[in-house]
Amino acid sequence: MINENIKAAREAAxxxxxxxxxxxxxxxxxxxxxxxxxxxxxxxxxxKICKALNASADLIxxxxxxxxxxxx
Numbered sequence: 001m002i003n004e005n006i007k008a009a010r011e012a013a014x015x016x017x018x019x020x021x022x023x024x025x026x027x028x029x030x031x032x033x034x035x036x037x038x039x040x041x042x043x044x045x046x047x048k049i050c051k052a053l054n055a056s057a058d059l060i061x062x063x064x065x066x067x068x069x070x071x072x
Contacts, residue, residue, distance in 0.1 A: 002060060003037040009055040010035075023052045 010020050010031075017031040024031075024045060033039040041049060050057050057063075 001037065002040060002062075003035050005060045005062065006031075006041075006049060006053075007035040009049075009053040009060060013053045013055075015053070020049075020052060024048050 010017070013020075015023075017035070018028045021028040021031050026045065030039075030041075034041050040046075046057070046060075049055075050060065
């Protein structure tokens with residue numbers, strides 16, 4: 001799920017929630033809510049997350065993976 005992938009990408013980048021929040025210009029509680037699955041980031045913030053974590057949108061959304069969308 002997107003929340004787990006955001007957390008995994010953040011941890012792989014060696015950032016704390018607080019550090020990522022500062023980079024994105026959001027509150028640490030926003031990062032926590034995204035990672036806990038309580039909320040999802042806006043598209044604008046999602047793009048910033050991908051850039052900050054050097055992660056592709058495909059990776060975070062699991063597109064093209066076994067967990068992602070099926071292609072018929």
